[in-house]
Amino acid sequence: MPHLIPIDVLQRCLGHVRHGFTIVDARQPDQPLLYVNKAFELLTGYSSEELIGRNCRLLQGNDCNQEGVKTIRAAREAGQPVRVTMRNYHKDGTLFWSDMSLTPIIDEFGVLTHYIGVQEDVTGQRKERVRILRQQRQLQVLAERLMRTEAAERQKLACEVHDQVGQTLALCRMQLGELTRDLGGAEIPPSLGAVCGLVEAALKDTRSLMAELSPPLLRELGLAAALQNMGEQQAQRFGLVVRVSVGLDGKPLPEKVTQLVFRSARELVINVGKHAAAQVVQVGLHVDAGELVLTVEDDGKGFRTRRQVEAADGGFGLWSIRERAVYMGGGLKVSSRVGKGTHVVLRLPLAPKRRNS
């Protein structure tokens, strides 16, 4: 025989429970409240006299068409316990968010006799969550806008380099060519030869600057060629071996995706050049389970990813890739160990998928 607690002791104890506690009589029509504790009175603004004998839906006011109500109904029909967060109303009509657990109590004959409810006001947490979600969304919008502004600015700069410096240099080259021809086979003075060489070098520099600023290959030849080209450029720039392997089935990818993959690959390879002291970097791009997967792996010195993420002055590159990826329904995973290199995986869904809020 289990030890029985005297009813008055039990009642006194429940009166001190911090959460709202209720017992519903499930055998009576319309399942009225049989007991409410002090915390429940404080939570709702109703006295126990006003509550006992009434159904809990009193707290829903006219707001019965909410998800939580449907969830509770389904759980009741299935004879299952349930926990929901739902809108409730104080006696004075003000709204509060209630986190409620409802558990069916079955007697020794298998008959449902009561429900017990435990309830807590979570309005504060709910507001905080909404505020955080709103801020997250603002951040994503900001990241997206930044990406677009950056692309537009790069393109503008590339055009200016082409139209101003590039044109002037091309003109210089033409005139130098005429000058050389005017010499009519006579020996070209060394200073003229040197100027010709300098102009050629400057023209080459403007071309690679234009390609850096706004890669025309991405639009003209597609992602695979643009990645190869980027790999060659960064290999030269940082004295690295860059291996690029692309395994796509040739299906056209949305421009937003190709832009993000290209820019991310470029940022990640530049990161290797700038920070990793690596010898080899492998860039891979393939499709896996409906996702485009970009991997960038190096054999460099690695870094403490946690410290990096937590640092207030943490870099912008990885942050902005992650934000853009998450905005598009994908993600970024950076695995790195000091002395063991870094492995970065960017996943982007091919079919549009937006984060749920």
Ligand SMILES: Nc1ncnc2c1ncn2[C@@H]1O[C@H](COP(=O)(O)OP(=O)(O)O)[C@@H](O)[C@H]1O
């Ligand atoms: N491949 C890598 N190898 C070693 N350290 C890296 C690598 N990639 C990133 N890091 C570290 O992470 C930091 C953040 O990178 P990032 O967000 O791109 O910012 P930034 O390149 O502007 O510093 C870098 O400053 C560097 O310390």
Ligand SMILES: [Mg+2]
């Ligand atoms: Mg960087």
